[in-house]
Amino acid sequence: MAILPRDFYNGDTVCIARELLGKYLVRVLDGEPLVCRITETEAYVGRCDRACHAFGYRRTARNAVMFGPPGHAYIYFIYGMHYCLNFVTEPEGEPSAVLIRAAEPIYGIDTIRRLRFGTETPAKMTTYQRKNFMNGPGKLRKGLSLSIVDNTTDLTENELFVCDSPADIGLPCPPSPPPEVVTSGPRIGVDYAGADKDLPWRFLLTPKR
DNA sequence: AGAACGATCGACT
DNA sequence: GTCGATCGTTCTA
Secondary structure, three states, X not given: OOOOXXXXXOOOHHHHXXXXXXXXXXXXXXXXXXXXXXXXEEXXXXXXXXXXXXXXXXXXXXXXXXXXXXOEEEEEEEOOOEEEEEEEOOOOOOOEEEEEEEEEEEEOHHHHHHXXXXXXXXXXXXXXXXXXXXXXHHHHHHHOOOOHHHOOOEOOOOOEEEEOOHHHHOOOOOOOOOOEEEEEEOOOOOHHHHHHHHOXXXXXXXXXX
């Protein structure tokens, strides 16, 4: 199975957030696959989580896609200038999603760099740019040229999807990363969520020491 | 109709 | 580590 099927998303949001680490996010833009390896995620569960936009099954025009079937993109505008990419999870009617917080670019790097830093493609990136390529939800979505018009995109079609390996879509396998471990902790930017702010629903892939 | 705020980023100390 | 930018979404009335 090249593209992860809808069943992958039809389950427990916290488990799926962890399982997404190390998988490959693919965005096909003008026929070119932009591929990055997912390194950080967060789970949001409407049923029980005050940090979730759909807490208590509160449904609005913005979060409507979370109430539909799993395996769709939920993209919203935040802080007056950023968009964030989420994957809708759980069976239809259980509004939940995984926020994709960070990834490492693997293929299509020149295009991703152009999308991130403008039409100029510097021969050499600063160390600041190199270290901060896609290490945040707003940066990641910009590097993949996603915006509000991509909200509700079906992740089982050919334009935006996840796979286990670049080989699944006919690209060479990248070198294996150095040994890594999964760590978890409280989510970012949810201090308003009462006790739920401390839920350890942020997952990161970090080098093993 | 108006006000408050946010699942962030980048610049700066 | 701190802090300002900036505007759609949501809530109140």
